[in-house]
Amino acid sequence: DTGVSQNPRHKITKRGQNVTFRCxxxxxxxxxxxxxxxxxxxxxxxxxxQNEAQLEKSRLxxxxxxxxxxxxxxxxxxxxxxxxxxxxxxxxxxSSAGQYEQYFGPGTRLTVT
Amino acid sequence: xxxxxxxxxxxSVPEGENLVLNCSFTDSAIYNLQWFxxxxxxxxxxxxxxxxxxxxxxxxxxxASLDKSSGRSTLYIAASQPGDSATYLCAVDPxxxxxxxxxxxxxxxxxx
Numbered sequence: 001d002t003g004v005s006q007n008p009r010h011k012i013t014k015r016g017q018n019v020t021f022r023c024x025x026x027x028x029x030x031x032x033x034x035x036x037x038x039x040x041x042x043x044x045x046x047x048x049x050q051n052e053a054q055l056e057k058s059r060l061x062x063x064x065x066x067x068x069x070x071x072x073x074x075x076x077x078x079x080x081x082x083x084x085x086x087x088x089x090x091x092x093x094x095s096s097a098g099q100y101e102q103y104f105g106p107g108t109r110l111t112v113t
Numbered sequence: 114x115x116x117x118x119x120x121x122x123x124x125s126v127p128e129g130e131n132l133v134l135n136c137s138f139t140d141s142a143i144y145n146l147q148w149f150x151x152x153x154x155x156x157x158x159x160x161x162x163x164x165x166x167x168x169x170x171x172x173x174x175x176x177a178s179l180d181k182s183s184g185r186s187t188l189y190i191a192a193s194q195p196g197d198s199a200t201y202l203c204a205v206d207p208x209x210x211x212x213x214x215x216x217x218x219x220x221x222x223x224x225x
Contacts, residue, residue: 004156006156031211033212040217041217042117042202042204042215042216042217042218043157043202043204043215044215045212045213045214048211048212056212089154091156091157093157095211100144100145100147100162100164100206100211101147101159101162102147102159102213103159104149104156104157104158104159105156106155106156107154107155107156109154
């Protein structure tokens with residue numbers, strides 16, 4: 001197993017367009033997290049899944065954001081009608097049930113022009 | 114609301130120095146604290162995780178301590194090397210929610 005993977009690594013889009021990111025967790029991990037990180041800040045929690053169930057959503061996750069994990073494996077994060085303020089690094093992490101240690105992917109850097 | 118502060122925000126040292134990075138948190142009712150390393154433009158790499166019942170954890174040249182009562186953790190890096198240059202982040206899991214709160218990190222540069 002090669003760890004958590006995220007695609008694409010970089011995305012440049014124009015304001016108003018929709019974008020979708022994918023995260024593939026470590027195969028035996030049933031928890032999956034999405035975070036957003038802007039320059040000079042620590043990651044901010046967006047949402048997390050246990051298996052296919054979305055258990056928690058941050059107030060940062062506006063109606064334009066939606067996340068899915070349909071079969072409890074990979075997850076997608078979609079941003080509709082992107083705004084310049086959405087420009088950030090989007091990080092995915094996974095962990096095993098009952099284990100606190102989270103393993104992060106390399107992130108997807110989004111630039112909205 | 115849990116707040117996590119890391120001091121200093123940036124640090125530049127010559128190779129070979131022993132370093133202490135600080136992390137403080139406002140709510141002492143935590144389940145664990147995790148230290149991460151982040152290289153520029155990359156994801157986070159877990160360094161050490163300290164459970165609330167533990168006082169410290171060690172891995173190689175790294176030692177992390179936890180004092181819940183005072184709301185503090187320190188990351189000690191022995192004999193620093195240029196390859197240690199990165200941003201170091203601490204994250205606190207309040208009350209076992211599995212949702213950590215991160216500090217802003219300490220940006221470390223170790224010059225030869």
